[in-house]
Amino acid sequence: MKQISSLAEMHQVRRNLQGRVGFVPTMGYLHEGHLSLVRRARAENEVVIVSIFVNPTQFGPNEDLDSYPRDLERDRTLLAQEGVDIVFMPRAEDLYPPGYQTWVTLEDLPTKLEGTQRPGHFRGVTTIVTKLFNLTRPHRAYFGQKDAQQALIIRRLVRDLNFDLAVVICPTVREPHGLAMSSRNEYLTPQERERAAVLYRALRRAQNAYEAGERHAEVLRQLMRDTLAKEPLARVEYVSIADLNTLEEIPAIISGSALASLAVRIGKARLIDNVWLGATPSTLDTDSENATPGRSTT
Ligand code: AMP
Numbered sequence: 001m002k003q004i005s006s007l008a009e010m011h012q013v014r015r016n017l018q019g020r021v022g023f024v025p026t027m028g029y030l031h032e033g034h035l036s037l038v039r040r041a042r043a044e045n046e047v048v049i050v051s052i053f054v055n056p057t058q059f060g061p062n063e064d065l066d067s068y069p070r071d072l073e074r075d076r077t078l079l080a081q082e083g084v085d086i087v088f089m090p091r092a093e094d095l096y097p098p099g100y101q102t103w104v105t106l107e108d109l110p111t112k113l114e115g116t117q118r119p120g121h122f123r124g125v126t127t128i129v130t131k132l133f134n135l136t137r138p139h140r141a142y143f144g145q146k147d148a149q150q151a152l153i154i155r156r157l158v159r160d161l162n163f164d165l166a167v168v169i170c171p172t173v174r175e176p177h178g179l180a181m182s183s184r185n186e187y188l189t190p191q192e193r194e195r196a197a198v199l200y201r202a203l204r205r206a207q208n209a210y211e212a213g214e215r216h217a218e219v220l221r222q223l224m225r226d227t228l229a230k231e232p233l234a235r236v237e238y239v240s241i242a243d244l245n246t247l248e249e250i251p252a253i254i255s256g257s258a259l260a261s262l263a264v265r266i267g268k269a270r271l272i273d274n275v276w277l278g279a280t281p282s283t284l285d286t287d288s289e290n291a292t293p294g295r296s297t298t
Contacts, residue, residue: 001079004086005090006094013086018047019045020044020045020046022138023049023050024050025051028183029070029071030078031181033181035082037170038084040170041140041142042082047085047086050084052072052075052087053088053092053132055125056096060118060121069183069184095128095131102127103123104130104161109122110126112242113238113261113263122153125150126154138165141154141168143168145170145171145274145281146272146273151281169281172273178199179193180271184269185269187268188266192233198227199228203224203273203274205223206275210254215255217251220277224239224262234264234265234266237262237270238261238262239261241258241259241260244257258277259277260276
């Protein structure tokens with residue numbers, strides 16, 4: 001496995017790669033969720049590039065940039081075991097040198113859901129992802145459904161800016177009791193980690209009701225709130241039933257599909273999770289011009 005930090009070297013190596021390139025951007029401290037993306041990329045491409053970069057511009061001033069968990073040694077071992085070709089670990093001072101002033105941002109999607117709690121977060125995400133796409137020029141890029149809003153924003157970014165690549169959204173990988181895997185679960189004590197299963201219980205309750213025919217968005221939101229209220233450690237930030245395309249709250253009746261999502265603080269961790277009602281990433285893209293990248297492999 002080749003390790004690259006220099007931006008010039010990444011460009012240089014990329015120019016000489018043959019075949020389809022699959023790219024998985026991460027912030028490291030890898031778990032089975034990340035590895036599921038890596039395995040999918042490995043299965044679908046000749047070359048797999050994984051980036052590890054804790055992107056400072058997507059963290060707010062009072063967020064966990066400094067304490068974000070890191071273990072590069074272990075990450076490299078895991079990626080080598082998965083047969084990754086290139087691990088790209090750029091340096092913040094190279095990506096954001098003095099005088100840096102270019103930002104990529106979308107108008108509406110970043111203002112919803114997570115955007116209400118984390119202003120500026122998605123501007124950092126879409127900027128770094130654009131830069132990483134330019135550096136790695138992938139045919140396919142892999143994102144987790146776990147961060148549904150992020151994945152939907154990247155999908156929109158790729159369409160709007162005409163990136164010649166396919167965005168692949170992969171299912172959320174969970175602990176046996178339902179908690180979505182996340183590097184931030186590290187902040188939880190063993191007891192909190194058990195209790196954090198309440199997020200998925202709440203989502204499942206909404207999903208079961210939807211599958212049984214319930215279409216009133218507010219009824220589904222209330223089912224989630226009621227479930228979360230039973231867990232004294234859970235401090236709810238939001239509970240949402242939103243349109244999967246616009247991410248607007250659905251005021252009354254769900255007519256097609258919907259995104260059920262929530263953000264909850266437990267102990268030191270801020271946890272997010274979601275399920276999709278009446279849709280999957282593959283059904284979402286029926287019209288996708290990005291589903292099959294047409295560009296040649298060199
Ligand atoms: P992060 O390192 O948290 O920035 O995550 C890197 C990528 O892994 C993102 O596309 C995430 O959505 C994805 N990811 C994180 N956790 C999971 C999970 N539990 N299941 C599937 N994908 C995940």
